[in-house]
Amino acid sequence: MKQLKTRNFCIIAHIDHGKSTLADRLIQLTGAIKGGKVIEQMMDSMELERERGITIKAKAIRLSYQAKDGITYELNLIDTPGHVDFAYEVSRTLAACEGAILVIDATQGIQAQTISNVYFAMDHNLEIIPVINKIDLPSSETEKVLEEIESVLGYKSEEVLQISAKTGQGVPELLETIVNVIPPPKGDLNQPLRALIFDSHYDSYMGVVAYISVFDGSIRKGDKLRLMGQGTELEVVSIGYFDPKFCPADELLAGDIGYIATGLKSVGECRVGDTITSLENGAKEPLIGYKTAKPVVFTGIYTTQPEDHGQLREAIEKLSLNDASFSYEPENSPVLGNGYRCGFLGLLHMDIVQERLEREFDLSLIVTVPGVKLIVTRTDGSQSMVVNPSDLPEPTELLKVEEPWVKISVITPSTFIGPIMELVTQSEGIYKHTEYIGHSHSPDALGQRVRLEYEIPLRSMLTTFYDQLKSRSKGYASLDHEVIGYRETKLIKLDILVNGVMVDAFSRVVPPDKAHEIGKSMVEKLKEVIPTQLFKVPLQASIGSRIIARADISARRKDVLAKCYGGDITRKRKLLEKQKEGKKKMRNIGKVEVPKDAFMSVLKMER
Amino acid sequence: MSDIKAIYIHVPFCRRKCKYCSFISYQSRECDIPVYLDAIKNELSLRSEDTVINTVYFGGGTPSLLTSEQISSLMSAIKNNFNMENGSEITMETNPGTIDLTYLSKIKAAGINRLSIGVQSFNDKELSMLGRIHNVEDALNAIKDARKATFDNLNIDLIYGLPGQTVDNWKDSLLKAVEINPEHMSLYALTLEPEEPLFKEIESGVLPEISADTAAGQYELAEQLLEKHGYIHYEISNWAKPGFECHHNLVYWQGGEYLGIGVAAHSYVDNRRSANTTDLDRYVESVSHNRLPPQEVDETITPEMEIAESIILGLRLCNGIDIKDFKKRFNIDIMKRYGRQIEELLDAGLIKKDNSAIKLTQRGRLLGNEVFWRFLPDKV
Numbered sequence: 001m002k003q004l005k006t007r008n009f010c011i012i013a014h015i016d017h018g019k020s021t022l023a024d025r026l027i028q029l030t031g032a033i034k035g036g037k038v039i040e041q042m043m044d045s046m047e048l049e050r051e052r053g054i055t056i057k058a059k060a061i062r063l064s065y066q067a068k069d070g071i072t073y074e075l076n077l078i079d080t081p082g083h084v085d086f087a088y089e090v091s092r093t094l095a096a097c098e099g100a101i102l103v104i105d106a107t108q109g110i111q112a113q114t115i116s117n118v119y120f121a122m123d124h125n126l127e128i129i130p131v132i133n134k135i136d137l138p139s140s141e142t143e144k145v146l147e148e149i150e151s152v153l154g155y156k157s158e159e160v161l162q163i164s165a166k167t168g169q170g171v172p173e174l175l176e177t178i179v180n181v182i183p184p185p186k187g188d189l190n191q192p193l194r195a196l197i198f199d200s201h202y203d204s205y206m207g208v209v210a211y212i213s214v215f216d217g218s219i220r221k222g223d224k225l226r227l228m229g230q231g232t233e234l235e236v237v238s239i240g241y242f243d244p245k246f247c248p249a250d251e252l253l254a255g256d257i258g259y260i261a262t263g264l265k266s267v268g269e270c271r272v273g274d275t276i277t278s279l280e281n282g283a284k285e286p287l288i289g290y291k292t293a294k295p296v297v298f299t300g301i302y303t304t305q306p307e308d309h310g311q312l313r314e315a316i317e318k319l320s321l322n323d324a325s326f327s328y329e330p331e332n333s334p335v336l337g338n339g340y341r342c343g344f345l346g347l348l349h350m351d352i353v354q355e356r357l358e359r360e361f362d363l364s365l366i367v368t369v370p371g372v373k374l375i376v377t378r379t380d381g382s383q384s385m386v387v388n389p390s391d392l393p394e395p396t397e398l399l400k401v402e403e404p405w406v407k408i409s410v411i412t413p414s415t416f417i418g419p420i421m422e423l424v425t426q427s428e429g430i431y432k433h434t435e436y437i438g439h440s441h442s443p444d445a446l447g448q449r450v451r452l453e454y455e456i457p458l459r460s461m462l463t464t465f466y467d468q469l470k471s472r473s474k475g476y477a478s479l480d481h482e483v484i485g486y487r488e489t490k491l492i493k494l495d496i497l498v499n500g501v502m503v504d505a506f507s508r509v510v511p512p513d514k515a516h517e518i519g520k521s522m523v524e525k526l527k528e529v530i531p532t533q534l535f536k537v538p539l540q541a542s543i544g545s546r547i548i549a550r551a552d553i554s555a556r557r558k559d560v561l562a563k564c565y566g567g568d569i570t571r572k573r574k575l576l577e578k579q580k581e582g583k584k585k586m587r588n589i590g591k592v593e594v595p596k597d598a599f600m601s602v603l604k605m606e607r
Numbered sequence: 608m609s610d611i612k613a614i615y616i617h618v619p620f621c622r623r624k625c626k627y628c629s630f631i632s633y634q635s636r637e638c639d640i641p642v643y644l645d646a647i648k649n650e651l652s653l654r655s656e657d658t659v660i661n662t663v664y665f666g667g668g669t670p671s672l673l674t675s676e677q678i679s680s681l682m683s684a685i686k687n688n689f690n691m692e693n694g695s696e697i698t699m700e701t702n703p704g705t706i707d708l709t710y711l712s713k714i715k716a717a718g719i720n721r722l723s724i725g726v727q728s729f730n731d732k733e734l735s736m737l738g739r740i741h742n743v744e745d746a747l748n749a750i751k752d753a754r755k756a757t758f759d760n761l762n763i764d765l766i767y768g769l770p771g772q773t774v775d776n777w778k779d780s781l782l783k784a785v786e787i788n789p790e791h792m793s794l795y796a797l798t799l800e801p802e803e804p805l806f807k808e809i810e811s812g813v814l815p816e817i818s819a820d821t822a823a824g825q826y827e828l829a830e831q832l833l834e835k836h837g838y839i840h841y842e843i844s845n846w847a848k849p850g851f852e853c854h855h856n857l858v859y860w861q862g863g864e865y866l867g868i869g870v871a872a873h874s875y876v877d878n879r880r881s882a883n884t885t886d887l888d889r890y891v892e893s894v895s896h897n898r899l900p901p902q903e904v905d906e907t908i909t910p911e912m913e914i915a916e917s918i919i920l921g922l923r924l925c926n927g928i929d930i931k932d933f934k935k936r937f938n939i940d941i942m943k944r945y946g947r948q949i950e951e952l953l954d955a956g957l958i959k960k961d962n963s964a965i966k967l968t969q970r971g972r973l974l975g976n977e978v979f980w981r982f983l984p985d986k987v
Binding site for chain 2: 560561573581
């Protein structure tokens with residue numbers, strides 16, 4: 001039976017620990033692609049995409065592997081996103097597999113996010129194959145990393161494979177281990193269909209393409225299906241898998257990993273984590289509890305030139321077809337005009353969306369200070385969610401404010417505990433727990449590695465927290481976080497006035513005892529980033545009508561090209577054209593030209 | 608049919624490159640001058656045209672590295688290929704470290720009737736900071752000799768906005784200049800490019816930063832002081848006694864046609880702006896084989912761009928843009944076409960307007976770029 005010869009697995013790895021190199025090596029060593037032909041076949045696949053005008057990401061690759069026992073196995077390698085913002089996507093990918101290769105860098109050791117992914121895999125009863133990668137590097141510290149793995153994750157040295165994905169050393173043994181250790185999929189072909197969506201993307205040619213792991217039953221082209229969580233109904237337009245070429249197939253059976261094209265118009269209708277079943281006589285229970293990943297970071301997005309607003313609307317609508325985890329709602333700023341209040345899974349997610357909007361849709365954007373979603377209770381007892389600082393009620397109307405907190409886990413050499421503790425305290429965090437990793441019999445100049453746990457307001461992580469963590473630990477510390485719930489807090493709204501005009505895009509909520517300090521550094525930072533204007537510009541920070549800090553930008557006095565060398569008018573004009581282009585990256589606020597970068601720069605303040 | 612009025616000849620050689628210079632000039636290649644001059648003569652004949660010119664300008668580099676005989680032969684070459692009007696303005700740039708009375712007398716005889724002396728500063732410390740090959744005394748002698756050689760149309764160049772230069776330092780240089788009483792003065796603010804030695808010295812902290820505020824103060828001082836001494840501020844960087852405005856420069860500002868001959872020389876002919884290669888060897892190689900040199904720049908000026916340029920260049924002149932002339936030339940009402948920009952600029956106090964003309968204000972002259980970019984056409 002085919003299912004017994006199938007192994008579904010993913011690779012858990014911290015960024016740069018070698019996930020892609022290992023994947024390439026596995027592809028190369030298995031039967032799907034013969035030795036030197038890797039690149040050629042990849043190219044074929046891309047050409048096909050181009051011809052059809054479609055883009056298909058090889059999110060799951062089917063490999064054919066002949067093991068030492070003489071049996072040819074079908075291995076499905078599923079790709080996982082590597083960042084904590086996408087923890088939910090990672091968790092669904094893990095849920096689609098029976099096993100995971102845990103890759104740890106021999107030069108870096110265990111990182112914070114790796115641990116939470118491993119715990120999650122354990123929760124789902126995945127068989128984990130721990131692997132130390134990069135053992136070929138002179139700076140590798142295999143012994144020390146083995147100790148860490150034993151102390152934190154409980155795997156004995158002899159259970160851990162030592163490989164170099166780059167040279168191929170140890171990878172054949174890894175393939176054998178995959179076949180021997182990871183169990184085949186347990187589903188039942190004769191039960192009603194149940195398939196888990198672990199990724200999806202929108203394609204203008206085929207509609208939403210869902211990447212699925214079929215647990216029970218089977219799917220054929222033309223089948224009428226239903227999503228158990230969302231209730232969406234759909235018909236299978238096409239079906240197949242990747243080897244890594246795009247390979248249409250007749251059907252996917254229990255135990256298979258592949259894709260279905262649904263013809264749906266938006267990934268929002270076909271979300272990751274939902275269970276697919278047949279429209280008629282479907283399954284009773286979904287595979288895992290379905291929930292949607294909820295945005296936790298919010299920001300206003302506007303175009304630098306107000307007349308481009310229509311293009312922004314179109315771009316956001318298009319992008320959201322392909323990204324179900326970001327939310328948007330129209331909003332109006334007195335200063336910036338029409339824009340959107342957008343929600344993201346985290347700062348990285350926010351950066352990705354902003355970059356895609358700017359690059360793929362050729363827009364110049366203003367992104368306002370990111371904030372969290374507050375629960376606000378008014379004195380009249382009414383409760384509401386506030387994501388825009390401008391909507392925070394006046395202090396007299398405010399009974400209670402609650403904000404989201406996160407549990408963070410930091411792994412660092414012990415030398416840096418002091419500076420990190422100080423950072424967490426400044427960020428209004430609370431210490432919870434310390435755990436030593438590995439044994440102290442191989443001491444290190446930087447001390448033994450520890451895992452620290454804290455709780456801090458999510459708001460504190462939206463400024464320079466990560467950068468400071470990195471700089472205070474000389475780059476050694478790694479960070480993981482998860483939202484743990486809402487807690488009551490004291491917050492007030494801090495406003496910034498540019499040339500006497502209140503700029504809501506700079507407004508943010510801050511603790512009252514820090515308002516003065518934050519206001520002062522904000523106006524000083526703005527003084528640096530806003531260029532001199534044709535007149536003197538006052539910058540003020542205020543709470544309500546009270547001005548708490550001020551800095552002035554002096555008037556520009558000189559800006560003119562002097563010499564006309566031998567009639568070189570072209571060069572002069574080019575410089576002026578550049579100046580004119582530069583103005584497009586500015587937003588006029590109260591006659592002041594504010595560069596778009598100014599809006600984000602106020603966050604990057606050293607404290 | 609072109610209507611070339613001006614010829615510019617570039618002499619790309621210097622004894623030593625100044626530390627602030629971004630112009631095309633080669634040091635240690637003076638031995639190539641004869642070959643280069645032959646190439647120049649070839650280019651003149653390649654571009655020969657039956658048109659009447661009234662100004663020639665020898666710029667550099669250091670044109671005064673040429674012998675008077677070489678100047679003479681270039682003058683003949685120009686006259687052989689173009690019709691030169693009687694009383695044409697023939698300017699030559701000179702470095703005070705390269706000239707004496709004998710030389711000046713000879714080039715006067717060769718036809719040079721306007722002398723531009725690169726004084727740059729009347730302060731020895733500043734001159735050595737700039738990497739000039741001469742000192743103040745050399746400059747004073749050069750000016751004296753120029754008068755003795757009967758040059759009655761003299762320009763001196765001065766630079767302000769130097770690192771560490773105070774308004775008072777600048778005032779000293781200016782007072783010295785007005786005492787000498789040249790017919791024309793060009794005052795340039797130091798502008799540096801990243802590859803220049805002076806830029807690097809500032810960046811590495813060897814020299815203090817240039818203060819734009821001080822430079823603005825220095826410019827305002829020059830405006831007052833030169834006006835008091837009878838100079839007309841006829842262009843952003845140029846002052847002249849009445850009747851001594853530089854015709855050659857006016858051709859540039861007024862949108863006239865000009866021909867640039869030699870390495871890196873720019874031309875504006877038949878609505879095309881072009882420039883020869885900046886590479887001396889490539890230039891000589893092409894031209895000595897009777898081919899026009901490779902072009903560094905070659906662009907057609909669209910009617911829309913021509914309008915924009917005429918405003919940008921025209922506003923540099925103290926007479927500004929004559930509204931009626933503009934209408935006559937382009938058949939466009941400038942107030943209608945650029946109403947919004949003009950309104951904004953009037954509001955900001957950068958331009959002023961009466962019934963006949965639009966001009967920069969004193970403040971606008973210092974913030975010219977803020978005025979000019981607004982008149983550029985939108986990119987398609």
